Amino acid sequence: MIQSDLARVYDADTLWAVSPAIALALGVLVLLMVGVVTHARWARGAVVAGTLGLSAVLQVVVLGDPPGAVFDGTFMADHASGLWGLLFLCGTAVAWLYSLNYYGEDRPYKVEHDVMMLTTPIGMMLMAGAQDLLLFFVGLELLSVPLYALCAFRRNRTRSVEAGLKYFLLGAFGAAFYLYGAALIFSATGTLSLAVLKDFGSFSTLAMSGVALLMASVFFKISVFPFHLWVPDVYEGAPTPVTALMATGTKAAAFAFLLRVTFLLPESAAMTVATIAIVTMALGNLGALVQQDVKRMLAYSGVAHAGTVLLVVAAALGGDRQPHGALDAALYYMAAYVFTAAGAFGLLAMLEQGGDRFTHIDNLRGLARRRPYTAAALTLFMLSLGGIPLTGGFLGKYLVFYSAVRADMIGVAVIGVLLSVVALGYYLRVVVALYMQPEPASLAGVAVPARRTLLPASFATGACAALVLLLGVLPRWFLTQIGS
């Protein structure tokens, strides 16, 4: 590549477009250096918070005037990728706040934990903006490899290591499918660029089999049928703040990319995708109904939510002609889900008290009397997950089903709504346990953690709860922001 080419690819616009990711990368380096120099908690916390804040500010500024396709057309810094980026930063910040006092004393590598957590949003941003199959793969691995390690972070506990290894093996398997799919597409078409593929016309059989493999890998990341079996084990075994990051960030990033590559699928695939979505919702809800462990129940509920938002893709294929209709619905739904699920998993992390398992539903009984605010927040998150009006979850569901109706998939939308009603069965069970059942005798003497150690977690909970309520009460403001 000659010099003028380099100057063209790396111009000021380009660097500006990826400045949020650059800020994160620099923050990771600074954090590593700080970890060498000092073990003070405040120094680490300041670096992480400062990095996330700086990156968010840059993202907001970039969002004001999105530069469009940069890096020779491989990265798309448009309005959508800016909004996704903000969402990823929020999700990471929430998960990090919950992780601060989660590990108690048995947290051997504190700097490494924060470094890995801070690396994941870089990968998510690359995934959400990728216009090139190679760039998406790099983003995917930047996100996945730290998460494999984070899942197994409590490596003296069998469950944590088991979760990490299961996630790693299946994740690497899924990545291999993605690679082989991308390779087949490249062999058949000679290009890796999504923009070129979009104008390519009809695909050969070789390219279509590549698309199928690639979709299978993305479906694995967003955990829809038949690639959802790893979810309950991994979510249950991983440290709970990591689960919060995985459940929200990975899913949102993979969805952002899925919406960009929807055009690879033929329109005749609409009904197939809709069927996969419905089956996923059904399996997720049935799995969640029989769980006694709240963390595992939330994992199955995450599968059901992935099925719901997959309906958006089906609707986009099936002819939702409203411009950006599918994208708006997916963004709103995922925004509501990120704050709700991160808050719910985070509250479980807070209740685990020094990392001991506290996630059985019996342990939540009568919590409202001892800790009214925690119980109220958990109730709000459960109602939002169930899609009760005045919460963000309700409007997300409304937009998704409305998008399906616009695409003339009325039957699918009806089944989806009915399945969401089934889901209320297990969400409300948690609320019943919190407010209407007596406290179990075994917990009578358990001390409540000191308020000071709960400060970051309480802050994160408050922010999540406020955003869930705002998303439910002021949908117009958020929709204008998304649509502008």
Place this chain on the structure above:
Amino acid sequence: MNVPNEHMLYLAAALFAIGVLGFVVRRNVIVVLMSIELMLNAANLTFLAGARAHGGPDVSGPVFALFVIVIAAVEAAVGLALVIALFRLKRTVESDALVEMKG
């Protein structure tokens, strides 16, 4: 240069299939890791076949293969660390040891 392009694609497909089979059938985590490497190399071979077939000044095929090699090394590092963590706890590297949680 007289190997036909289809033959390279067939060889890659066979490698990928062997990798998938090994991943599904074998119980030893190390062998499962090796199966994943086979699948990645199948993808590399397909990239190179595609690059040769399409020719021209575009080097994105070989470059993708280089990226795959680097990232495969990263994955192997993390994966083997996880295997060691499993071995420390369970004194085995069979995937039968991963049964504390049942999906």
